[in-house]
Amino acid sequence: MLLIPCPICGIRPEAEFTYAGEAHIARPAEPASLDDHAWGEFLYARTNPKGDHAERWRHTHGCGRFFNAVRNTHTDRFITSYLAGTARPHGTPSAASPDAPAMRNDTEQWGQA
Amino acid sequence: MKHFSAARLLREAVRGQSGWTEHWRSPDRPAPAYDAVIVGAGGHGLATAYYLAKQHGITRVAVLEKGWLGGGNTGRNTTIIRSNYLMAESAALYDHAVKLWEGLSRELNYNVMFSPRGVMMLAHTVHDVQVAKRHVYANQLAGIDNDWLSPAQAQAYCPPLRLDAGMRYPVLGAALQRRGGTARHDAVAWGYARAASALGVDIVQNCEVTGIRRDASGAICGVDTTRGAVSARRVGVVAAGHTSVVMAQAGVRMPIESYPLQALVSEPVKPCFPCVVMSNTIHAYISQSDKGELVIGAGTDAYTSYSQQGGLHIATHTLDAICELFPQFRRMRMLRNWGGIVDVTPDRSPIIGKTPVPGLYVNCGWGTGGFKATPGSGHVFAHTMAHDAPHPINAPFALDRFRTGQLIDEAAAAAVAH
């Protein structure tokens, strides 16, 4: 059972959380403007890196908040966590992903990843 | 390759086993060029190489494996084999595999111990019954054996099953596929490796693919590995949990997430469990291996990971489910608990086919249930790589379906795990 740093409540056991997939895949503001390929990428394509991964969690059985975290998927160790809607903190290593995601990301910094 | 048989076993017994030779060649490094390269020496990759050589005459093939062959999910799964899937596309794919399983030991001259002892899927609620019957009828129409059993019939087939009134989840019936069963997972990898090697395929272990090369036109021209570069015009990625990592080397983002999936075995006991039992409502499945351990699995951990380990709470939940179904096993003991990395697609169906990159093929997304498909998957994937076009059976499983929306959503359709 992982220990997960909720940015609001502090470090708490995994049993209180729900994993919610890769972070920073913002829903397009105008879905209708995306072609099928871009929409398919938004819905389904994931970085799935072996290494540092920006991901979403919800402290479901705690404060109820969704938040973002960077976790190393090889060691399962959390590196940092931060409030939903905020940018991935500077200085956190970003997993190399050669293809920029097709959709808009909500942070400048993540756009590269 | 020397033929395996009882007679040979006897001969070797007499002369002190001195005549046995290596099951497969172990080249230290890959040759500079091949007609086809397979990334990943799991069951699917090895089977692909075997069928490329055997059925399509493409023998200049390398299977590159970053660890030891068969050490991925092939070596760590609960070995359940069945084909009673709901969607016609899936049923066709998995039944293609089951038919190959039935003759596989002889085909490979390697006893993979395919044991059609029956796979029974329990229904605990009225909704389960509806779902199970829908499977049964769909399978029967497709010519795939799957029978609906009353609780008493289920217990007759699997005497350890309990029908006590006081159970939290009573057994309301079961769907039974008699042709389903188990096989010896390691032997599947070894048997394919041996047969492929005998046909000229190079299996190079401890050789990790670190880059995928593309020529000016964007087409595949080779791979980089920890043991040197290899040129090839056809590369098939069969890397299971690591698919996203390998495909990223070619610049392709995949609809895949990799989750830890745990399994465990008990201490070995004398035969006490005749078949495979799965309960998707309670979330556990169990069978007994030839050696006598109860082989038990359940659902994945909740987060993506490449750690090959998961949380203790998964094992405890798995076992509370097993003990609820089979309270007599409460005093049995867990001997070993391990994890694999399963590659999960949004519709829980595999991806087998071409990619946007010419010459690059992918076979992945088998998630928690691809062992059963090993022979069929290798067979149709070899066809795809040989012809640069899918076999009719894997045509529906194209990567493109995530654009068109033509998903093959077994999970959503039936809430059935593997």
Next chain:
Amino acid sequence: MPDTLTPDRLQPRDALPILFELPYDARPLVVPGRLLLHPAPDLARLVLRGDASALGVAFSLELPTQPCRAVEANGRSALWLGPDEWLLLASPGTLVPTVSVPGAAVVDAGHRQVGLILEGPSAPDVLAAGCPLDLHPTAFPVGMCTRTVFGKAEIVLWRQDNARFHVEVWRSFAAYVHGLLERAAPL
């Protein structure tokens, strides 16, 4: 059609002619010298969401803004459950049935959940049978409250005293939580 329906009448349970039913067999459980498990007294409950100060004014109680802390004043308690979420507990009949607070939401949860009290030196250990939080007083001091899990149920756990916990649980999970506490109580 009216623009807005008349608000629900927030009725304290004992103000009604009929008995409130507890969803489990609520006999107190005693392990002498170690543990007492009994139903919490009858309570009115409101879920408060939104603007803390507006809600504080409306309910004449300064809501805690520090995470996972409860405050008690004027005979009512406010438990911080999330950055904009509090559970307000009060004796029956003492809550003004206000449902409309600007910039906030108020929902009656009086019947959604029930309260259990665990008292005695063993209380933290018995809770540890299903709650993965560290309940040592240094980690979970008096006055701390939080949603968490207990076995396969969600609870709200509030430490009222070193050896006294208040547990809130949705009513249909109460029998389970009570049953598990009872099973774990002998230690």
Next chain:
Amino acid sequence: MSLRFSFDGRSYLGEPGDTLASALLANGVRLLGRSFKYHRPRGLLAAGSEEPNALVEVDRGYGARTPNLRATQVEVYDGLVARSQNRFPSLGFDLQAVNDLAAPLLSAGFYYKTFMAPRGAWAKLYEPLIRRAAGLGRAPDVADPDHYASRYAHCDVLVIGSGPAGLAAAVAASAGGARVILCDEQPRFGGSLLADRSARIDGLAAPDWVAAQVGVLASRPEVTLLTRTTAFGWYPDNMVGLAQRLTDHLPEPDPTLPRERLWQVRAKQVVIAAGAIERPLVFPGNDRPGVMLADAARTFAVRYNAAPGQRAVIATTSDTAYRAALDLQACGVEVALIADARLRADGPLPAAARAAGIRVETGMRVLATRGRRGIRVAIMGRIDLDGRVRNREWVRCSLLGMSGGWTPSLHLFSQSRGELRFDPASETFLPGASAAAERSAGSCRGVHGLDDALADGAMAGSAAAHDSGFDAALPAPCHVEGAAQAGWTSPVPARRKQRRAFVDFQNDVTSKDLLLATQEGFHSIEHVKRYTTTGMATDQGKTSNMNALSIVAAELGRPVPAVGLTTFRPPYTPVTFGTLAGYSRGVLFDPVRTTPVHGWAAAHKAVFEDVGLWKRARYFPRGDEDMHQAVARECRTVRSAVGLFDASTLGKIEIIGADAAEFMNRMYVNAWTKLAPGRCRYGLMLGENGFLMDDGVAGRLAPDRFHVTTTTGGAPRVLAQMEDYLQTEWPELQVWLTSVTEQWAVLAVQGPRARDVLAPLVDGMDIEAAAMPHMSVAVGSIVGVPMRLFRVSFTGELGFEVNVPAGHAQAVWEAVHARVEALGGCVYGTEAMHVLRAEKGYIIVGQESDGTATLGDLGLGWAIAKAKRDFVGKRSLDRADMTAVGRRQLVGLLTADPACVLDEGAQLTEAAAAPVGTRSLGHVTSSYGEATLGHSIALAMLADGRARLGETVYAQRPEGAMPVRVVDPVFLDPKGVRLNA
């Protein structure tokens, strides 16, 4: 005080503190088990949890039978009943021992090479035979009568192992007030000190020093002491699983006590002080009863006062065995010879042995042993450089104590993902870089001397306390006298080609098997393991893995670390399933959620069904009605009079805030802006993938307040999806979501007399059609209880859903029920509800739809507010496949035979004949008998269904195909006259 126990039906006496192993040894019993494959007679190899041979079954009667327990861990109590396993008919005479003669045929992996013909023979013929031969003990066959406990625990420092290193660590760690848990798998703390008869620590004999330390620890309030507690597994973030055995050692345990308890310990720091395991020597006949680890022999003699033999030969490659020899001699065992394979042995211990008059030979090793069912002779000799044997000598003995050095216990360290480091000097792996907040101390990191182990433990303990935030001064070093000093030279490798010398005792893996595996191309140690099964037995290779590794490495000509160990995995020793399952059992397995009127329903003989975690009343049989009859009556009553139904399990969410309607617009396909307060709408929610996710009626209570209902099973999912979008996509919306599922109980009153039922009860409310038309909502009270009243219908009848606070539900239910009865109505359950809604063509999410159905497929496209720019799932609807021809669409079916009730799930085909491979046109989703309409009805998803209205297709049944006419799914009152009454 002696304890009476039995083994294989014979009665023996033991002493308190005995294990079954020591007690049997003391009684002169040396044959304790049979091996897995060859059924070779086996005695004890070890004295602890690493024992591979002596596996027994313990039977407490009352169904509590446990297989595969190690005799070295079974504590003797008065009345203990133990049996040997894996033998027939008896341990002494085992017919399957013929396997041993066939050993050349049964070489590693033989089964992969044969049994392949004829096709199918494997499963029918060979496999059953192999299965019967395999396995060890017998699985229990009745439900386990015992129960199990579980708890989470948290500490600053967890210390695993209570030998000198562990005790010193625990004392040091707890000195400054840190929370410390000390666990040891043995019944007593002390580890190796319990078998130490010569060492004095700070002036105390070893056991007394142990007692003093335990006393100190017990006096510290923040220390938890756990004996009989195995640290079995290391999980992420320093979660360590402990299995505590509470009653197995008791003659008559209090039945209220749990048998075992799982501890899930979250430790800030861990000190691993798990000690080391002695390594056997590999020589032919090394598995005869009487051949055991030298330190085990010493432990039996010193700690248990159980002489493991009368005349001993000690064969060793290390100094510690000299200590064993000396102690055995002191306990009255004749030590005939110490044969040290090393060429020199001049340490203090060899000197002491020589001084004690023991014959010591260096450069000598065991070549073989002789003896039926137990060693009688050890054949010793020297081997020169070209492999020839010299000085062969037969030494008569009943005990052969062997020592190939010590293997530090790295199991938990490795599980914590620490890196192993090979130490060429001792030919062992040692802990290298840590990956978790842990440190190793004592023997398990190669610090073997007692004084060193004590100092190492103290240092580790205080460092761990320091790292978890406590002041921790290093205690003064202990003063140690008389202890065995560590030290050995490299273990001498096994000889290459020799007759069967056992490496993995339990799985009968010999050095030959390992060589054969490498010969056959299995070069990875992981392949060797799987091909030979070495290390895969219930001891997980504790005594064998290092020997296997060195044999394979030598054969491949590679350095040991280049070959490497196989992966360590939990558990350290086997853990009972029940312990891991804990309290989960029956009603504590999964919460049983019941509605506030459950008690009433149960009292009125409801038959319940499970829906998610809920129990729902399925039907209410009267007299001897079966389900079919009861449901038919309930349906007829609703259609003709009125029915009362408990719909409390429906999910309910209160959506409040200035932007509530906008939020609804985005979450649901429908338009909400214009819905007036007091009105309801049937809402449909998609996943972002465009498929139907959930449905339910939403009532607008105020401009800024909606009361939304969801399906029973979908409630958590819907709320989670709403929260997700609200928090992460549209945080600018002022909306709050609160689950009120359990706040409101829901009483559905449905049928032509529904209004008559409620009118007198609803405290002055006007519920006539004009004031409360279909799809409206009002707030008021009923029999004095606050109420939200919805006029909605899931039956097609005039209907209301009365929402009352759950605590008052039963009282309101009773009041309403009295009216229902008075008006000729009845209660009905979920089954009748299903029939009634099907007659109206209303779908059930999860039954008609299945996660692959679009609204178009379900005939619900009308609900989509076309003008909305966006809502969740909208974009996906434009994908090619979502509107393709040939999709399955919801239709009604009428069977040619009106009495025929199709099976749900039945497949539909174009023609009556359906040879294998016939394409399915779709399937029956719901199907019911002739309850009210006089004929059966079915709903189905049918390819291009709406274009087929009026056509006949065929439903395939085991009895034969049934022609069915495709009709509109609304069978009853298509104009909604009844509904709007």
